Amino acid sequence: MNGERPRIRVLSVDDHPLLRExxxxxxxxxPDMALVSEASNGREAIEQFRIHRPDVxxxxxxxxxxxxxxxxxxxxxxxxxxxxxxxTTYAGDVQAIRALKAGARAYLLKSLLRKELLETIRxxxxxxxxxxxxxxxxxxxxxxxxxLSAREIEVLRLVAGGNANKEIAALLSITEETVKGHVxxxxxxxxxxxxxxxxxxxxxxxxxxx
Amino acid sequence: xxxxGQQHSSAEVPHKPEGKRGSFQQTARHFCVGLIGLALITxxxxxxxxxxxxxxxxxxxxxxxVSLKGGLVSSVAFSLVAVFCLYYFFLSQIFSPGGRNPLDxxxxxxxxxxxxxxxxxVARNRRLxxxxxxxxxxxxxxxxxxxxxxxxxxxxxxxxxxxxxxxxVDDQLPPGKAKEALGKVLDQADQAIVExxxxxxxxxxxxxxxxxxxxxxxxxxxELARTHSxxxxxxxxxxxxxxxxxxxxxxxxxxxxxxxxxxLRNSFQHAQASKIEVDLTFGERLFELRIRDDGKGIDPKHLxxxxxxxxxxxxxxxxxxxxxxxxxxxxxxxxxTEVELRIPGSVAYSVSxxxxxxxxxxxxxxxxx
Numbered sequence: 013m014n015g016e017r018p019r020i021r022v023l024s025v026d027d028h029p030l031l032r033e034x035x036x037x038x039x040x041x042x043p044d045m046a047l048v049s050e051a052s053n054g055r056e057a058i059e060q061f062r063i064h065r066p067d068v069x070x071x072x073x074x075x076x077x078x079x080x081x082x083x084x085x086x087x088x089x090x091x092x093x094x095x096x097x098x099x100t101t102y103a104g105d106v107q108a109i110r111a112l113k114a115g116a117r118a119y120l121l122k123s124l125l126r127k128e129l130l131e132t133i134r135x136x137x138x139x140x141x142x143x144x145x146x147x148x149x150x151x152x153x154x155x156x157x158x159x160l161s162a163r164e165i166e167v168l169r170l171v172a173g174g175n176a177n178k179e180i181a182a183l184l185s186i187t188e189e190t191v192k193g194h195v196x197x198x199x200x201x202x203x204x205x206x207x208x209x210x211x212x213x214x215x216x217x218x219x220x221x222x
Numbered sequence: 223x224x225x226x227g228q229q230h231s232s233a234e235v236p237h238k239p240e241g242k243r244g245s246f247q248q249t250a251r252h253f254c255v256g257l258i259g260l261a262l263i264t265x266x267x268x269x270x271x272x273x274x275x276x277x278x279x280x281x282x283x284x285x286x287x288v289s290l291k292g293g294l295v296s297s298v299a300f301s302l303v304a305v306f307c308l309y310y311f312f313l314s315q316i317f318s319p320g321g322r323n324p325l326d327x328x329x330x331x332x333x334x335x336x337x338x339x340x341x342x343x344v345a346r347n348r349r350l351x352x353x354x355x356x357x358x359x360x361x362x363x364x365x366x367x368x369x370x371x372x373x374x375x376x377x378x379x380x381x382x383x384x385x386x387x388x389x390x391v392d393d394q395l396p397p398g399k400a401k402e403a404l405g406k407v408l409d410q411a412d413q414a415i416v417e418x419x420x421x422x423x424x425x426x427x428x429x430x431x432x433x434x435x436x437x438x439x440x441x442x443x444x445e446l447a448r449t450h451s452x453x454x455x456x457x458x459x460x461x462x463x464x465x466x467x468x469x470x471x472x473x474x475x476x477x478x479x480x481x482x483x484x485x486l487r488n489s490f491q492h493a494q495a496s497k498i499e500v501d502l503t504f505g506e507r508l509f510e511l512r513i514r515d516d517g518k519g520i521d522p523k524h525l526x527x528x529x530x531x532x533x534x535x536x537x538x539x540x541x542x543x544x545x546x547x548x549x550x551x552x553x554x555x556x557x558x559t560e561v562e563l564r565i566p567g568s569v570a571y572s573v574s575x576x577x578x579x580x581x582x583x584x585x586x587x588x589x590x591x
Contacts, residue, residue: 028380028383030383031386038390101379102419123412123416125386127389173364
């Protein structure tokens, strides 16, 4: 298009090499964009950001070593102007809120990447924010809900792993009664009928991930 | 549960409530059945003129049977009735024709003790089996989580990545038929990936949100009816519930639901039925799911071989087996199909009701939360 205009410099962060390749194929095919660097976890992302100062960062959330949310908090703390787009497999209001609070400017589902990625990169680069309507609706629906405490999230994660109360108690070094209390609170806060239901809701809303 | 009927116009769910009196009636029924058994044995024993040892043994069997069936109240009451009969009709005459004999009391205590010990042992054994099943459910939950994670990390990510590559290629194609065709295929692939993603997310849980099996099945039937309407025939669909609906164990509930899915799908898709009915029976001792249609039936060849994946019959049988249930399928060409799943109540329900457990030895074990 316009040879004079500087290209949008993009940093791509994802632990899956094939996905990074896909993003690279799409981004480098655009005349107004350039992929400056890649990272496969949060720690690398911070390093690469410091070196390259990209215009736009594409950030996966679930990564080994350091996840996307923690990386975003670190990056945005250091560089308040950082423009970060979150790419994730699952929707879910809690995960979206966490990401947006951490400083994400946009929140994209990987299933919609093909059609939305390039446009979103341009919008975010232009200083706009972008949250897909489906996710916005999700956010609105649970806006007034009581959030789970860190401990409750931990318990829910262990429940999802197929642990019985006794095992959870042993793992967290608390009594079985306390675990039961946590489970009861989790069910009440999520409006779940039983443990499996709570796990389903937890996954759907991004409170826990697989 | 009682609101199910109001939520669907096409699928009504009549519901016969048993209410709180149900457990009392159950106890009374067990007690009465026991009394009849006792009376029959007494008559037979008098006729046959058996030895006191044999008489005691027969009584013992009836007492243990009633104790296992009924709750603590009926078992205690019944034991006392049995001891009274034993003492009154037989022992007193044999041991002491004239007056009282301390041996009678010893015999009575020994009888009660033996009855309760046997009952306690059988009940404990049954609880242990239930515990084993429960552990298996937990293990399966963990296993499903592991599979879901694996699929998410590998297959799903790779497909999502490949879609980006395809898009990059698509962008380079000049406008024309090829680009148009590729665009359509890519849209379909998107859809497939989303379905795959949702399936992975749901791997460990059914589509049911509440523990309302009847509701979920009714919803599914409605959905299937909608998808298959507009064909040459119309189908009426009905779900009915008998007994007081109780919570099923979550993992088991998934399997029950999936079996129902498969059976309903068969009925809606292949049977060309005009009537499809689902009966759920929440019995004290037995949970039953029955799905009936008046369609064209399943070819006996398919029914027996189980090789034909078309009907998903092997999968249904496998699931039923895993949850200690029995699955029976009756079908005749032109006469319709009936699928029946039966699961023992002790396995099916997530929490045993107060009356059903005989907790003489050890503590009652409770489920998850």
